[in-house]
Amino acid sequence: MKTPTLTCCSLALGACLLLPGAWATPLPDRLERPSRLSGQAHNAPLVAVQRLADRLVMVGADGHIVLRSLDGQLSQAAVPVDLLLTAVYFVDDQHGWAVGHDGVVLRSNDGGASWRKQLDGRTINTLMLAWAQAEVDRLAAGTTVDEQALDNARFALDDISAGVAAGPSRPLLDVWFRSPDEGWVVGAYGMLLHTRDGGESWAYVSELDNPDRLHLNTLLGLANGDLLIAGEGGRLYRHSAGRWQPAQVLTPASLYKLVQLRDGQVLAMGFGGALLRSADLGRHWQAIKLPSAANLYGAEQLADHSVLFSGQAGLLYSTDLQGFRLLQPSDKALWLGAAALADGTLALVGSRGLRLLGRDELKEYLQ
Incomplete structure (x- = not known):
């Protein structure tokens, strides 16, 4: 497995332009070193924002998490890591998670005022290695051995072992929680993890229809209980009724963001001006022609239902x-x-x- 770099998987959108040389510091130091407090953190690169009832929460470069109150006051939260944060999601006004490089997951129980680390790439490496070894052992112990499946499992074990040797180097790119207890994170090289206890423990999800381990950039939970994931190669993955369905290919372009509008429509957007919409919760999609082929990274519906x-x-x-x-x-x-x-x-x-x-x-x- 190749070691992720800023070019290939920092937000899947060329964050190398924002943060030149960000990998010069040894990775373990970044996971143990707190983010520096700065009066100018709001002017440094910021990647994602979420509005809560009484504040904005923004995450970005160097572990910066910036808060803006309703009266316009800006503050910077103390964060235990000094690395690029890529996404933030609050399931309510108090309980939120942020994810980023080196497989880091942070949790806040006070609306973003303080954060603690729940997971990093070292633990993710252990989870993946344990899964791969168990898969090889399971297939090898079968009464009828599927040689092709066993070869694939052995290849996966070797591939994951090589990735472990590179250290905690798998970026996480998005996070979504259904409740304060249950949530998912996605990232580079097909990374998908699931928690049922608010992020205190995580399980590696291997059932996704993604044999080439394409990057997973975004995920979205729907009101009917389905979970959508989109990413590299324009692929869309759906978890419905307890099962992962075969992947859909919506467009040759990589998808970066999934958004649901107030009327229930789901939008998928990404590179090369790719924009698609679905009126049936992501089962069927219609491409929308845009005046520009520039990359799209997000969408916000305004009070009058227009979209920016x-x-x-x-x-x-x-x-x-x-x-x-x-x-x-x-x-x-x-x-x-x-x-x-x-x-x-x-x-x-x-x-x-x-x-x-x-x-x-x-x-x-x-x-």
């Missing part, structure tokens, strides 16, 4: 998912996520940190 897409070329705005307008705030940046606030302000995060577009300013762009 964040991406490489700026922002795409649409009222009906048929016509689109390209918006580019004056400080051109790579926008990775957005969150709409109750007062109409739009919070953008990206390569230049946090950018706030006031309601009047946003209206000017949309006129």
Whole structure:
């Protein structure tokens, strides 16, 4: 197995441009060294944002987790690791998780004010190695040996062993929890882990239809209990009624984000201007033609039900998912996520940190 690099699996979107030389520090040090506190953390690269009832929670470079209160006050949480954080998800206003490089999973029980490490790549390596060895032993002990399956299992064991030798080097790219107890994380090289106790223990999930271990970039839980995962090669995976279904290939382009709108529609977006929508919870998809082939990284539905897409070329705005307008705030940046606030302000995060577009300013762009 190749060692993940910033080029191949930092958010699957070229974060090497944001963080040159970020792997120069030995990996174990990054997992044990707390993130540095800085009065300018909100101006450093930020990757993901979530709005809670009384605050924004943003994660990004160097283990930075930045909070913004309703009155505009910014603060930086103390974080026990100093590495790139790629995603954040709060299941309610108190209980949240953040994930990132080196297989790190962090948990907060106080709305993001404080964080503790629950998992890192060293434990993930142990989980994967134990699974691979058990699979080889199971197949070898069968009364009728499936030689092809046994060869595949032995190859997987060798591959995982090589990855273990590289250290805690598998980035996690997204996280989603159904409740304060049950959740999943996904990442590079087909990484999928599941917890039933709030992240205190994790199980490696091997049943996904992903024999080539393509990167898994995003996951989304639906109201009917299904779980969707999307990633490299435009593949979509569904867990329904307790079983993983065969993968769908939606597009040749890699998918980066899954979003569900208020009317139930599901959007899948990614590289090369790929945008698809589904009106039946992801069973059937329709491609949407865009005015630009720039990469899309996220979407936020506004109060009037219009949608803003964040991406490489700026922002795409649409009222009906048929016509689109390209918006580019004056400080051109790579926008990775957005969150709409109750007062109409739009919070953008990206390569230049946090950018706030006031309601009047946003209206000017949309006129």
